[in-house]
Amino acid sequence: MILLRGRLFGYLRTPFWDYRPLPPMARRLLIILVGVTLLLDSIVRATNGSTTSVVSAIVTTTSTVSLALFAWRPPIATLVLSVAAITAAITGTTDSLLVGVVVMGLAAFTCSATVAAVYAVVWVAWLVAIVGRPDSTFQPLGAVIIAFLSLLSLIIGLTIRRQYERAQVLTTQLEEAEREVAEQLRHERDLIADELHDIVAHEITIVALHAAVLERTDDTQTRSKSQTAIREAAVQALTDIRRVLGMVRGEEALSPERIPSPDGIPGTLAAVTRELSDAGITVTSDVASDLRLPSTSLVALTRVMRESATNVLKHATGARNVHISLTVERGWAHLEFSDDSPPARTAGLPTSGYGIMRLQERFRVFGGSFSAEREPRGWVVSASLPLEF
Structure with a gap:
């Protein structure tokens, strides 16, 4: 209702020359109607024994032909017919009154409120002039019947215009709703894909690496440590998969602000340190113990840490040292994750590049920066994020 009321006020404020074009089918029917009317009028004039004044013939023909202009430029058609109505009022011509009735509805549907009002005033003046002429036989x-038909035509034109605008409003609302649903579905698919990637790329990587260790070593302590790591990673993967299934079934809310670790940065750092240490990699860190970050920044930075640790395990098997640095300076959080891996040494596990791509997208949306490059000292992942978006 509010939108329709707004449409009404918009119609009253429509610029003078603005118009609503007729639908293609209505244009074709209008042109056919004009052509048939001209043909029948010519036949009647040719076979009618009574004489018709030249002025009346010109006004009638002009009015009929001008109807066809509604197929292209309704305001011009309305103004031409207004001039024809003024001429008819001066000369006392009544032959085109029925055409004027049709024009009333067409002008109300297609033209601005100002143009339609101009024509209505001219048409009323025409009808009054015809009735008030001393020699009028009308x-x-x-006149009452013609006036009633004109009012009916005006109401029909406005009603069709309102229904047309209502249909446009509903179409617009439907398109917006479809876009919102599509965007929500895309957003949820991305969130689920992120969760599955974290599970597959992280936990399964740990399982694969420690399974390879079991094949290569007979040391009881090493095998026990690898078996423990495999069991913990498998249990965690199953837990995460159940949680993702709960998201899909709607049992858990899909929220980008969900913290992947209950302990935030400290918990994620401890988990990453333990996993890399189990692989024989020494981890040093420079992270303030009292660091406080917004939830969105926390999610983004912990994902960088987990993704970087996974990539070290998968693609930097020669790495012996990893350094993690997280600082906050002038409203920005800066994270650097570096290793000392030699070139061209990987664990032979498949890679998709999905994790890096999603991190780049996430940081770009938040107005930050993300890069993962090989430097002389090894791979360096750098991420910067503003704390206020």
Whole structure:
């Protein structure tokens, strides 16, 4: 209702020359109607024994032909017909009154409120002039009927316009709703894909690496440590998969602000340190113990740490040392994750590049920066994020 009321006020404020074009089918029907009317009028004039004044013939023909202009430029058609109505009022021509009735509805549907009002005033003046002429043979009852038909035509035109605008409003609302649903579905698919990637790329990587260790070593302590790591990673993967299934079934809310670790940065750092240490990699860190970050920044930075640790395990098997640095300076959080891996040494596990791509997208949306490059000292992942978005 509010939108329709707004449409009404918008119609009243429509610029003078603005118009609503007729639908293609209505254009074709209008042109056919004009052509048939001109043909029948010519036949009647040719076979009618009575004489018709030249002025009346010109006004009638002009009015009929001008109807066709509604197929292209309704305001021009309305103004031309207004001039024809003024001429008819001056000369006392009544032959085009029925055409004027049709024009009333067309003008109300297609033209601005100002153009339609101009035509309505001219048409009323025409009808009054015809009835008030001393030599007029036009009966008052006929004038009342013509006036009623004109009012009916005006109401029909406005009603069709309102229904047309209502249909446009509903179409717009439907398109917006479809876009919102599609965007929500895309957003949820991305969130689920992120969760599955974290599970597959992280936990399964740990399982694969420690399974390879079991194949290569007979040391009881090493095998026990690898078996423990495999069991913990498998249990965690199953837990995460159940949680993702709960998201899909709607049992858990899909929220980008969900913290992947209950302990935030400290918990994620401890988990990453333990996993890399189990692989024989020494981890040093420079992270303030009292660091406080917004939830969105926390999610983004912990994902960088987990993704970087996974990539070290998968693609930097020669690494012996990893350094993690997280600082906050002038409203920005800066994270650097570096290793000392030699070139061209990987664990032979498949890679998709999905994790890096999603991190780049996430940091770009938040107005930050993300890069993962090989430097002389090894791989360096750098991420910067503003704390206020």
